[in-house]
Amino acid sequence: MTQPIIRLSGLDKFYGEFQALSQIDLDIQTGEFFSLLGPSGCGKTTLLRAIAGFETLSSGSLHIDGVSMEGVPANKRPTNMVFQSYAIFPHMSVAENIAYGLKARKLPKAEIKASVAEAINMVGLEGFDDRASHALSGGQRQRVALARALVLKPRVLLLDEPLSALDKKLREQMQSELRRLQRAVGITFVLVTHDQEEALTMSDRIAVMFDGKIEQVASPQILYGKPSTRKVAAFIGMMNFLDAKVLTTSGDNLEVEVQSLGKLTLPLEQATGGLDGCNSVGVRPEMLTILMGSQTSEREIEAEVTEVYYYGDMTYYDVKLPAKEDPITVTMRNTAGREVLEVGAKARVGWSTSSLLLLK
Amino acid sequence: MVGFQKWRRSESAQGLFLISPTLGFALLLLAVPLIMVVALSFWTQDYLTLDRTFTTANYQTAWTEPMYQYLMARSLKISIFVTAVTVLVAYPVAYFISFHVVPKRKAMWIFLITIPFWTSYLMRIFLWKVILGYNGVINGTLTGFGIIDEPLSFILYNQNAVVITLAHAWIPFAILPIFVALERVDRSLIEAAEDLGDSGIRRFFRVTLPLSMPGVIAATIIVFIPTIGDYVTPRLVGGPNGLMISNMIELQFKKANNAPLGAALAISAMGIVTFFALVFLWMNRKYVRGPS
Amino acid sequence: MRGKIGFFKWFIGFFLLFLYGPAILLPVFAFNASSIVSFPLSGFTTEWFSVLLTNGTLHVAARNSLLIAVTTAIFSTLLAVLAARASTRFSFFGRRSIMGFVMLPMVLPEIIIGVSLLVVIIQMGFELSLWSITMGHILICTPFCIAILSSAFMNLDKSLEEASFDLGQTRWNTFWLVIFPLVMPGIVASLLIAFTISLDEFIIAFFLAGTEPTLPVYIWGQLRFPAKLPGLMALGTVLLLVSIGLLLIADFFRRRGIRKTGIENTGGFL
Ligand SMILES: Nc1ncnc2c1ncn2[C@@H]1O[C@H](COP(=O)(O)OP(=O)(O)OP(=O)(O)O)[C@@H](O)[C@H]1O
Ligand SMILES: [Mg+2]
DSSP: OOOOSEEEEEEEEEETTEEEEEEEEEEEOTTOEEEEEOSTTSSHHHHHHHHHTSSOOSEEEEEETTEEOTTOOGGGSSEEEEOTTOOOOTTSBHHHHHHHHHHHTTOOHHHHHHHHHHHHHHTTOTTOTTOBGGGOOHHHHHHHHHHHHHTTOOSEEEEESTTTTSOHHHHHHHHHHHHHHHHHHOOEEEEEESOHHHHHHHOSEEEEEETTEEEEEEOHHHHHHSOSSHHHHHHSSOOEEEEEEEEEEETTEEEEEETTTEEEEEEGGGSTTOSTTOOEEEEOGGGOEEEOTTOOOSEEEEEEEEEEEEOSSEEEEEEEOTTOSSOEEEEEEOOTTOOOOOTTOEEEEEEOGGGOEEEO | OHHHHHHHHSHHHHHHHHHHHHHHHHIIIIIHHHHHHHHHHTSEEETTEEEOSOOOHHHHHHHHSHHHHHHHHHHHHHHHHHHHHHHHHHHHHHHHHHHHSOHHHHHHHHHHHHGGGGSOHHHHHHHHHHHHSTTSHHHHHHHHTTSOSSOOOTTSSSHHHHHHHHHHHHHHHHHHHHHHHHHHSOHHHHHHHHHTTOOHHHHIIIIIHHHHHHHHHHHHHHHHHHHTTOOHHHHHHSTGGGOOHHHHHHHHHTTSOOHHHHHHHHHHHHHHHHHHHHHHHHHHHHHOOOOO | OHHHHHHHHHHHHHHHHHHHHHHHHHHHHHTBSOSSOSSSOOOBOOHHHHHHHHOHHHHHHHHHHHHHHHHHHHHHHHHHHHHHHHHHHOOOTTHHHHHHHHHGGGTSOHHHHHHHHHHHHHHTTOOOOHHHHHHHHHHHHHHHHHHHHHHHHHTSOHHHHHHHHHTTOOHHHHIIIIIHHHHHHHHHHHHHHHHHHHHHOOHHHHHHOOSSOOHHHHHHHHTTOGGGHHHHHHHHHHHHHHHHHHHHHHHHHHHHHHHHTTOOOOOOOO
């Protein structure tokens, strides 16, 4: 593998007594679309601002392109940022905003003009050059902020929840546009978001953070399909949990006792985060089926429907398993001929051992 | 040294560095002078020579001499009166602007209320003399309409005139904080009270007034403290019975050439005013449960 | 409901009469063709305004006051910019107490400030001069300027500064390219308010005036002479117009600032 564009090692950040980041080790590869995902207050912004140079590290090191950033101020780093509030200079026009960084570099006028025109084209703001920046819509402000940063051709573009101020429609449109832009310019993007869908659809890799620590770094498919801890599994998508206990290990197989499901043999690789401290089994609701008529499945279990949520294309069932107090969730596509069960109905829930994850 | 280097670049150091000129200026022209006034109040002066031996004689004079006691009591009485009148008049005005003026016009109303304040201070006081005088506007109007036969004489050259004039001078300063506090009152709370069955008056006393109390307190302090320091209004419209402690302080410093006694009087007045202000604040905290 | 509004109408009417009484009388007597300032009025004249043009002492006093007011405006705004910037942007040790102390002159009786400055000047062996008055005025104007500028600096989004820095500008250029233009309206408003307050200030000026009078000190001296009163009314009218003009300009700039930083106008002056 080539040298990572960003390398963080042993990074700590304290605000007085409060530790906002602890022992962050992270490599981000050149040209990646990388996301930092986590609940509010987990330290995403702090980490991004540390990379940008707005927060000093309490300990640890940060290298960009192999160069230590210790003592390098924000205006000397090869990174640029798109702020959550966009931070468009209100007293400057669109073109002046975009030219701001180029002027700081004291480039020739003609070159600045050409670059600005190119950047305006790139984000689709043709004809808005002289528009006062307070007369822009949210989406347009976002584009100005992007153009203003990208025109400087940074090695890394940092984005702090750039889409959170937009309405749903516009947000989805901007998501695909951001992705397209990133592919086109080939610059490494580091995106902060607390919206898992956004992270899953846009990123090459995602780091999931809780309480100032990185819990897992992986591609969207792995993060969803093979989360390494119960915390990550619960945060991304829906997951049912059943108590479990590892009885014996033999070669590549595990003997496990699972609540309601009984004794099972699982391959070792289904303990995604390692064997230590595993005490539950997780299964995604869409990996379970409610069997109808003569349908069969690898395994099945009797359950009772306790709640039904009808969404049109999907139905979500809460079903109660024997020997488990809280119901688990099963989601079913409403395909042709499938009837929707009622509360209180008996149901046969089909499942397979390959869809179970052993988690800590 | 490394620690110091780090501190120098810290936020705390930058902030302190930035504010140091302003702070230095205030220390030099406010703290040092105030300390010197305190020092001076413990010295004595015989015509023009200053005796720097420590003595509490000035304070003894200031606190025991009946004339000073009397002036101090009167100043306090007038100040309290002025404050009460000002706040009582200011509240309905602020309430009117906040609740009965359409939002677009509020800024204009506030501007309207501050304009008279920018008339020359001295001229304003003098004009009150013209309004309240024996042949003044009020008496002229009242006799002109035949409402009274003889001009009223109890309105100029006494404490009433001082109260009216000072209240007029300070009313914009009282309206503004009350208005700001009323603007902050969440209108849905008042509607909630109405919804819960409170009548208009009860609603006002149970919701609006307590919630706007911080503004009333600010107005009271803003008016009360400076009022005691005015020596121009009493001189121009107060007559011999309207003079206040500040006139005496001015007299000691200027004509009587007894700066130490003036300093002792000034410090005493300041102390008493601060004491009353603190008592007022304390009572508010104790008996009125406003928003914290 | 109607009864309540009725009460308010009467109350506000009387209040406005009370508030504007003196201000209305000022021009009335300034144009009144009688050397006695009292009713009944006796005709229209502009004589009192022409008297102002030829009065040498008045001109000296006016010049002194202008000099003091301009100096005060500049210095208190400078000091206030530093304090407002420091208190809104940085959190430092003792910020609240330091700000409280710097704002103290706003609630201190002016006589106390006058007295204490007088004591220092005399004890230090300095002469009373226009400078001593200027110092006093800077002291009392700075808190007002800080109040205005604090809100200007507070409305400034911190990420604008960071964005400028992030785009490669230095701190110094960031100040001049981003911060300064955005707080400029506040600075103009601060200059004008300080100027207006200083121009009209009497209590401290009277305590600290040496041989050279300021405008209010001059007016004070003239109030004793009934014959001079109509001229003073004319002078007061002129001063009132100047003050209102300056305030309107200040308010205009304040509003423009609010529009520029994109914050909702909540009204309210000072
Ligand atoms: N300047 C500061 N001083 C003290 N604590 C801070 C400071 N900045 C952030 N914190 C704390 O650090 C923690 C992480 O903050 P951060 O802004 O990085 O969270 P975040 O993950 O970006 O959350 P959000 O999704 O809400 O933006 C929070 O608990 C926050 O309260
Ligand atoms: Mg954040």
